[in-house]
Amino acid sequence: xxxxxxxxxxxxxxxxxxxxxxxxxxxxxxxxxxxxxxxxxxxxxxxxxxxxxxxxxxxxxxxxxxxxxxxxxxxxxxxxxxxxxxxxxxxxxxxxxxxxxxxxxxxxxxxxxxxxxxxxxxxxxxxxxxxxxxxxxxxxxxxxxxx
Amino acid sequence: xxxxxxxxxxxxxxxxxxxxxxxxxxxxxxxxxxxxxxxxxxxxxxxxxxxxxxxxxxxxxxxxxxxxxxxxxxxxxxxxxxxxxxxxxxxxxxxxxxxxxxxxxxxxxxxxxxxxxxxxxxxxxxxxxxxxxxxxxxxxxxxxxxxxxxxxxxxxxxxxxxxxxxxxxxxxxxxxxxxxxxxxxxxxxxxxxxxxxxxxxxxxxxxxxxxxxxxxxxxxxxxxxxxxxxxxxxxxxxxxxxxxxxxxxxxxxxxxxxxxxxxxxxxx
Numbered sequence: 001x002x003x004x005x006x007x008x009x010x011x012x013x014x015x016x017x018x019x020x021x022x023x024x025x026x027x028x029x030x031x032x033x034x035x036x037x038x039x040x041x042x043x044x045x046x047x048x049x050x051x052x053x054x055x056x057x058x059x060x061x062x063x064x065x066x067x068x069x070x071x072x073x074x075x076x077x078x079x080x081x082x083x084x085x086x087x088x089x090x091x092x093x094x095x096x097x098x099x100x101x102x103x104x105x106x107x108x109x110x111x112x113x114x115x116x117x118x119x120x121x122x123x124x125x126x127x128x129x130x131x132x133x134x135x136x137x138x139x140x141x142x143x144x145x146x147x
Numbered sequence: 148x149x150x151x152x153x154x155x156x157x158x159x160x161x162x163x164x165x166x167x168x169x170x171x172x173x174x175x176x177x178x179x180x181x182x183x184x185x186x187x188x189x190x191x192x193x194x195x196x197x198x199x200x201x202x203x204x205x206x207x208x209x210x211x212x213x214x215x216x217x218x219x220x221x222x223x224x225x226x227x228x229x230x231x232x233x234x235x236x237x238x239x240x241x242x243x244x245x246x247x248x249x250x251x252x253x254x255x256x257x258x259x260x261x262x263x264x265x266x267x268x269x270x271x272x273x274x275x276x277x278x279x280x281x282x283x284x285x286x287x288x289x290x291x292x293x294x295x296x297x298x299x300x301x302x303x304x305x306x307x308x309x310x311x312x313x314x315x316x317x318x319x320x321x322x323x324x325x326x327x328x329x330x331x332x333x334x335x336x337x338x339x340x341x342x343x344x345x346x347x348x349x350x351x352x353x354x355x356x357x358x359x360x361x362x363x364x365x366x367x368x369x370x371x372x373x374x375x376x377x378x379x380x381x382x383x384x385x386x387x388x389x390x391x392x393x394x395x396x397x398x399x400x401x402x403x404x405x406x407x408x409x410x411x412x413x414x415x
Contacts, residue, residue: 028311034190037298041308042190051223077366081215085222085360109260110213110366116239116261116273117211122366125268126376 022043051085054078058086061093065142072143082141107135189301194354196301200375201348201403203279204385208408209369210275212237214257216361216370221258222359223349225336230255232328234346235279235361240414241265242272249413262267276414277363277370278327280346281394281402288318288327288345297343303403304348312342319343321396348372 044048055078059066069075080086082101089098110124117123124130130138139145189196220235221228237257241250243265254261261275286305289297294378296311297318307318319327322345330344331334349359353372357363362370373382391405395415406414 031295034188034301035298036295038295038308038311039190041306041311042196043301044308044310045306045350046191046194046354048224050352050355050357052219052352052363054357054363074366076368078364080219081364081366084303085219109215110211111355112260112263114212114261114263115265115267115270116241116275118208118274121211 049087052078052080053085053087053090055080057090058085068140068143072140073145074142077110102134102136102141104130104132104135107141168278177214191354196354198376199302200376201282201303201353202373202382202386203282203348203404204371204373204382204391204407205277205279205404206369206371206407207274207276207414209367210237210277211367211369212239212257212261212275214260214365215364215366216277217258219347219360219364223352224347225334225339226344227331227334228258229254230258232331232344234326234344235277237261238278240274240276240278241270243269244271247313272329273407276406276409277361278324278326278394279404281400281404282346282348284401285399285405287321287323287398287400291317292323293317304350304353305345306347306350307343307345309339314341314343316343323400324397324402355410387403 002119011023028038028040030039030041031037055066055069058079065079083098086098088095104126111122111124112126113123135141163392170414203382214237217233217236220226220233224234226232226234233256235256236253238251238253239257239261241252252264257275257277265273282303282305283301284299286297286299289299289305293315294311294313296308296313297305298308299305314329316329319329327343327345330338330339334340349357349361352359357370359370362372371382371385373380375383377383383408384388386405389407392409392414393402393405395402
C-alpha cells in the first residue's frame with residue numbers, strides 16, 4: 001500500500017468520526033427507540049392535559065341535575081356538550097365561575113328546524129315556538145320531556 | 148522501546164479503524180435489538196400500546212350538525228378558535244332538485260352550527276358529514292416527512308412531534324383529506340407554533356381509557372370510537388353488522404375512520 005492511500009483513508013476516517021460525534025449531539029437520545037422518530041414524543045403527547053371530565057364526574061356534587069338527566073330525554077347529551085369543558089371545575093369547584101348559556105339560540109343549535117337533519121330528530125321553529133320566551137321557562141334542560 | 152513520532156502516528160493510524168469498526172458494530176447491535184424491543188417495549192407507564200388498535204365510526208345518518216364536536220375538539224386540544232384551523236369539522240352535503248352537482252358547505256367548520264340556507268322543498272337530499280383525520284394504516288403524510296417528526300404509533304394513531312417538526316408543510320400537502328393545518332404563530336400552545344397539527348383521536352385521553360372529546364360530547368352518538376383488539380367493544384359489532392365506507396379508497400391510504408350512510412363515490 002502506498003503512503004498516499006493511507007493518508008486518504010485516514011482523512012476519510014477522521015471525517016467519519018467527526019460526523020458520528022456531531023450526530024450523537026444533534027440526534028435526541030430517544031430517536032429510533034420505537035421507529036424513525038423521537039420516542040419521548042409519544043409520552044409527551046400522552047401527558048397533555050385532559051379538559052373534558054365526563055358527565056359521571058358531576059354526579060357527586062350536582063345530584064339533582066344528574067338524577068333528572070339520567071332518566072330524561074337529554075341523557076345522551078353530555079353535561080359538557082352544554083356547559084363546556086369542566087375538568088378545571090371538577091378539580092376546583094370554587095374556582096372560576098361556570099358560564100351557563102340559556103339562550104334560545106343555544107338550544108336552537110340542536111333543535112332548530114333544518115332540512116339537513118335526520119327526520120326523526122325533534123325540531124322546532126326557533127322563530128315561532130314558545131313565543132320568544134327562553135326555552136328553560138317551559139322545558140327543564142336536564143329533563144326536557146316527560147318520558 | 149523507543150519510537151519516533153512518525154512511527155507513533157503510524158501505529159495510531161492502525162488503531163483508529165479498529166476502534167471505529169468496534170463502535171459501529173456496537174451501534175448496529177443496539178439498533179437491531181431496539182427494533183426487537185419495540186414489540187415488547189412501550190412508552191408511558193401502565194398503558195401498553197401493543198394491547199390496543201383503534202378505529203372510529205362516523206354515522207352520518209345520525210349527525211344533526213350542531214357542531215358541539217368541533218367546539219369540544221378546539222377546547223380540548225388548544226386549536227385556535229378562528230376559522231381555518233380545524234382538527235375536526237362538519238360538512239353539509241346538499242343535492243338540490245334538478246341539479247346533478249352536490250353542494251358542499253362548512254361555515255366555520257360547523258363551529259356555530261348550520262344556518263338554514265335552502266327551503267325544504269328545493270332539496271332532494273341532504274345530510275351532514277363530520278370529518279377528521281383518518282389515521283391511515285398507510286399514511287402518506289408520514290412518508291413525506293423529511294425529519295421523522297410525524298409517525299404511526301403501535302396502536303395505530305398518527306402523531307406529530309411538535310418539538311421536531313420544522314414546519315415545511317409537506318405533510319399538509321400530502322394528506323388527501325386535508326386533515327392537517329399549520330398551527331399559527333399566535334396559537335395558544337407555544338411549542339406548537341409554526342408546526343403541522345392534526346387530530347390525534349385525543350391520544351392523551353384514549354391512552355387513559357377515555358373517549359376522544361368529540362365522541363364524548365356528541366349528543367346523538369354519530370361518532371363512535373373503540374378498540375379493535377377488545378372483542379367486547381361495540382365498535383367491532385358495528386363494523387361487523389354494517390356496510391361501511393371509507394373516504395377516497397382509491398388513494399390507497401387504508402383509513403381507519405369508517406362511515407355509515409354516505410353516498411360512497413360522492414362524499415370525499
